[in-house]
Amino acid sequence: MTTAGTAPLGEALREARRVAFPPGEFVGQESFVTARQIRTLAHHGGIVAGTRVVDLCCGVAGPGLLLVGDYECQYLGVDADADSIALAREGAASAGLRADFEVARVPPLPAGRFDVVVLLETMLAFRAKDVLLQAIASALHGGGRFVFTVEEGPPLNGLERERMPASETVWPVTLHDLGSALEELGLRTVWTEDWTRSHADTARALAASYATLLATVPPGPDRDAVAGLVDSHRLWAEWLGAGRMRKFAVVAERLAASGVDGG
Ligand SMILES: C[S@@+](CC[C@H](N)C(=O)[O-])C[C@H]1O[C@@H](n2cnc3c(N)ncnc32)[C@H](O)[C@@H]1O
Incomplete structure (x- = not known):
């Protein structure tokens, strides 16, 4: 699910996210990235x-x-x-x-x-990353930049897939496979940073905040949705904390003569 939700649940979720971020770091993001x-x-x-x-x-x-x-x-x-x-x-x-x-x-x-x-924070949802990356490379002119975050790690196994709510949108990628795909498309990585630790902290804070909200929501579809967020954020905190999954920020530049689309 998205965390936009339907009003008034949407507003309650936004407030839960706001209190999970340090002062000045919440700007309405539905993800783990901070304003900084x-x-x-x-x-x-x-x-x-x-x-x-x-x-x-x-x-x-x-x-x-x-x-x-x-x-x-x-x-x-x-x-x-x-x-x-x-x-x-x-x-x-x-x-x-x-x-x-x-x-x-x-x-x-x-x-x-x-x-x-x-x-930002959505590479994970794309199973066919090659198709997405090809479209991105074609949309950039030479020297243009692709700015993204990525959930890094091997594919989920059967047990992990059972534990993760909405696991049909969870397709991590290894750095090796991502690097090869970018290179093939003429996208040269110019900057990267490991944000695993900070995103583990954010996932933990969000899980706690959603759990507080859950206690106030009566049984029904809204409660199920919030319960799913608590479970998924706890699992993200666990996986990022244990290194099962890592989070990277990446900037890649399209080479002038990449040959992706003749443009
Ligand atoms: C985790 S939220 C991230 C939103 C925003 N980038 C942020 O960081 O606050 C993921 C968003 O991706 C959207 N989404 C997922 N797959 C999509 C697709 N194939 N095309 C367009 N939007 C998609 C969802 O609707 C949702 O709003």
């Missing part, structure tokens, strides 16, 4: 005023609106979930920010070329 980490990625991605950015799987665009507000980039957010995009539009309007949004499932990517493609 989003700015770090923006810096290494070379996002400045006027940079054409497409934010894939933007959700309610907490990170995206931080980018627009801080850097005045030209921003297009894309998400398959119409409710999330409606909230993203509301957020932009109430903050007085210029941002475009599209409801769409990727791949394919929106038409056109971009300076930066952002994919």
Whole structure:
């Protein structure tokens, strides 16, 4: 599930996320990245005023609106979930920010070329990463940058799949396989950082916050949804804490002559 939810559950979930982050680090993200980490990625991605950015799987665009507000980039957010995009539009309007949004499932990517493609905390959901990465490489002009986070590790085994709620959206990748795929597409890694420890801490804090919320939700579909979040976040805290899964931030630059699409 997304964590946008339906009002009023959506608002309760947002509040649960807010209290889980240290002061100043919550910007509406539905993930483990902090505001500081989003700015770090923006810096290494070379996002400045006027940079054409497409934010894939933007959700309610907490990170995206931080980018627009801080850097005045030209921003297009894309998400398959119409409710999330409606909230993203509301957020932009109430903050007085210029941002475009599209409801769409990727791949394919929106038409056109971009300076930066952002994919935060959602690489995991794509089983066919090669198809996604090919579309991303084609959407970047030479020198353009792909800015993303990735859940690193071997595939889930049967028991792990049983333990993880919504495991049909959990497809980690090894650094070796990711590196080969990027290289084949002419995407050269220019910066990377290991965020495993900080994301384990965030997963733990979110699990605790969702558990507090769970105690207030009566039996029914909302309660089941929150219970799923508690379980999945506990498992993420366990896996990241034990090194079963690692989390990396990566910036890769498209080589001018990558031959991906002749562009
Ligand atoms: C974990 S949230 C991350 C949202 C945002 N990037 C952030 O960090 O706050 C994942 C989002 O990806 C969206 N999503 C998953 N698969 C998608 C796809 N194939 N195309 C478009 N959106 C997708 C979901 O609807 C959800 O809003």
